[in-house]
Amino acid sequence: MLNLQSNGATIIRGNLYDRQCNTPECVDKAKFLLGLSQGLSYLTPAGAVAGAGQIAYNLTTAIINNGGEATAIAVIQGIKGLPENIMAGLMSDDPRVRGETLVTALTIPVVAAAVGRKVGVTVLENIGTGPAAGSRTAQRGGVPVGDGAKGSGATGGTPVVLDLFGGRTSQIPGAINVDIVAEQGVRASATQLPFGPATADRIIASNPYLPGGSGIMDWLPDEANSLKSGGTLTINATQLNKFGQLPSADVLDSLGLKVVQPPGPLLPEFQGNIFRYTDGGQIPSNKVLSTVLQKTGN
Known part of the structure; x- marks a missing residue:
């Protein structure tokens, strides 16, 4: 599994997307990864290791591994009633903005469930003994994210x-x-x-x-x-x-x-x-x- 936050921190420190990428496509991809890592870093500490944060991490990893950015964004754009800033961010010309916005969108239960179905990630936390300690499901009294x-x-x-x-x-x-x-x-x-x-x-x-x-x-x-x-x-x-x-x-x-x-x-x-x-x-x-x-x- 990609360690998005560690990779993102390295990119931030060294601007590696400028030094290692020789094509516009490569630069855009690296900037998008940077945006994802920045988006994940905005999650609360508890959420970053479990609950909504863990689901967002799993979904972003699946999106990167499968090249599913366009599919995920298309799914989200088809969901009615989402905040205008999310819809605008997903349409941004800046790959970093798209990455950050995608992570934010994936913390919304209905978005996580819809994208999860497309990329093959099951959005369930309460199978077995109950929700993970500190997760958003635990914090809401056991209600599954969905x-x-x-x-x-x-x-x-x-x-x-x-x-x-x-x-x-x-x-x-x-x-x-x-x-x-x-x-x-x-x-x-x-x-x-x-x-x-x-x-x-x-x-x-x-x-x-x-x-x-x-x-x-x-x-x-x-x-x-x-x-x-x-x-x-x-x-x-x-x-x-x-x-x-x-x-x-x-x-x-x-x-x-x-x-x-x-x-x-x-x-x-x-x-x-x-x-x-x-x-x-x-x-x-x-x-x-x-x-x-x-x-x-x-």
Whole structure:
């Protein structure tokens, strides 16, 4: 199996694609490999050795060994509802951008499953004794990486729960931590979730904050898109937090959301969680309000 990260590090250090390649085709191939290695390096440490990271590694290795770049990209371009930045990156003229974007796309469950079928990589983690320790499957409570519509709470399986703004590690048992500083879970911004439409049964946004942002509409549309019909979004925020202040009913309706619990005392399940101000100080739990929205359709 190709050690993409080690190979990529060597290329970065010595610009070997410039010194060893004599044809444009060779240079493009080396740059594409560099992009793959850079993409893998962006995965969180836990994900890099198991779970979504391991699947992305296996898939990229199969793509390189079989010359399947064009096939993989064609499969991904046929999947509806993926983020625009991914679709644009896959069409980039820069091989490095295509490589990085391909790895990012392969961490999305529905993409991994579709590409895996084409390149002969089985996207399963929970065969035998259970998911690998530290993997994204383990972090989401045993839900296998695959199409978000399968194995959901709606069909009797384990619900897929996303913990947004969770910090380095989630305080929500069984949830997938999503944060730009995540050390466990998925390192991503709440404004560009690496999940397809109708993926999550529940999303929890605790103390939402985006540096330089303008308010809740910076992130709410993407979360609404990722919720399944009937799924819920719980927002835990102080009254003055602009990233937790709801837009108008008309705006919520346009996103397919409705309020099922207006802002009120912090829900009991979050009473033990720690909330912090941007300066690091701890927010008293009695100052944090919980609001619950529900997805009315997709």
